Amino acid sequence: MxxxxxxxxxxxxxxxxxxxxxxxxxxxxxxxxxxxxxxxxxxxxxxxxxxxxxxxxxxxxxxxxxxxxxxxxxxxxxxxxxxxHSGVISSAIAMDKELSKKIFIKNNILTPKYIMYHFDKSKINLIKLIHKKLKFPVVIKPINEGSSVNVFICNKLNIFSKLKLLKNYKKIIIEEFIPGREIQVAIMGKKKLGAIELKPKRKFYDYDAKYKESAKTKHIIPINIKNNYLKKVLNISLKAHKLIGCRGITRSDFKFFKNKFYLLEINTQPGMTKLSLVPEIAEYNGMSFFDLIKWMLRDASIER
Ligand SMILES: Nc1ncnc2c1ncn2[C@@H]1O[C@H](COP(=O)(O)OP(=O)(O)O)[C@@H](O)[C@H]1O
Ligand SMILES: [Mg+2]
Missing domain, CATH: 3.40.50.20 (Rossmann fold)
Known part of the structure; x- marks a missing residue:
């Protein structure tokens, strides 16, 4: 039937x-x-x-x-x-960048250093605090968005004007800016599916770099990296997926700088258009878009 x-x-x-x-x-x-x-x-x-x-x-x-x-x-x-995809608790934790970072840190997964910002903090304190705990430039982002919506790289001069744009969010993460390569990994159940590197033409992998054809982010697969590093980033992703108790497909976003991987976040509902990253990683590993969807449906019914 x-x-x-x-x-x-x-x-x-x-x-x-x-x-x-x-x-x-x-x-x-x-x-x-x-x-x-x-x-x-x-x-x-x-x-x-x-x-x-x-x-x-x-x-x-x-x-x-x-x-x-x-x-x-x-x-x-x-x-x-x-x-x-993932259930209630895992989805809630993964979507909360503050909570998930705390879990990463507790479990020795490297993630950019950060402070939390609430809008009642005074301006002078914030600059001092950033100098003390992080350093400029920093990245500011809401704890619960995706697709780089409202993510900004800031310096000392523009941080308050950028923060103003985020005033409708209760809490903001301010992170140290990690330069270097942008690498993302797909996990499929208990399996490490693979990794892809993104080379945005823009300042960073922002909304336009993700979705606008004209912004032309270069997708590199297989990634050009020593095998032991590839293994490492795949292992971190599987570890994060398991720690948070995710189900089905997840995609973890990393920055790779000075031979270290910084986990930015784990996505429990990664993009699933034919041109999205997880389907691209699957395709490279011999799995068609339909194979991937079929696997997800099977996984959903088996794991309950
Ligand atoms: N600490 C950081 N250092 C450097 N770039 C960052 C940092 N945080 C975010 N970015 C950039 O912003 C993009 C989106 O950030 P991310 O934390 O993955 O949030 P989103 O949920 O919006 O995808 C990243 O892919 C990266 O290009
Ligand atoms: Mg991301």
Missing amino acids: KKKILIISGGISKERIISLDTGKQVAKELKKNNYIVKITEPNFQIYKVIKSFKPNIIFNALHGQFGEDGYIQSILETTNIPYT
Whole structure:
């Protein structure tokens, strides 16, 4: 009998457009391969949709807030229908960059040094604090966004104007800026799938570098690195995936500088368009886009 897959995409996060794209592409692939597919938004109708469509598996194609942070996962838990990617707690931890950094540090995984910023701190103290604990330039970012949304590299002169742009977030991470190479690793269940290097033409791997064809970030696979370093970064990624209790596919983002890997974050809902990084890493390792989706669906139903 044909399997029914409900794809949840869109949502309210700043990565809505990317999620819709992921949803569409996954749907196309599934339909081509004889699945019955329905796409829905994560709104108040979701229980109704699930009740009438009766999916065998739910494909979570959401990114960012409400889709990657445990919220939608906790709703899906109540339906008893298997869903792809990580569960409630792992999603919530991985989405919180402060919490996940604390876990990395506790477990000897190198991550950039950081301080937390709350908007009631005085300006003079902040500059002093950065001089003492980090040094300029620094990177400022919200604890719970993705796709480089509202990530800025700052110096002493522009840090307050940039921070102003983030005033709607409760907490901001201020990190030491790590120069060097940008390397990302895909983990698939208990398996290390592979790594890719990104060479952005822009100042860093920002939103445009990620999604605008014209910004032309170069993707390098296989990465040109000594084998023992490759092994190392794959091992760190699997360790982080396991530590946080992730399920299915994750993608860990690193900076590689002076022979050290700095883990920036682990993504529990990495981009899944045909041109996204995880599918590219899979393809290089002989796994087609459809093979990858099929694996995710199987994994979702087996692991529950
Ligand atoms: N501490 C840092 N040093 C250097 N570059 C950074 C740092 N933090 C973030 N970046 C740059 O910003 C990008 C996005 O940051 P990341 O922490 O992965 O957040 P997001 O969830 O938005 O992807 C990274 O891929 C990298 O190019
Ligand atoms: Mg990232």
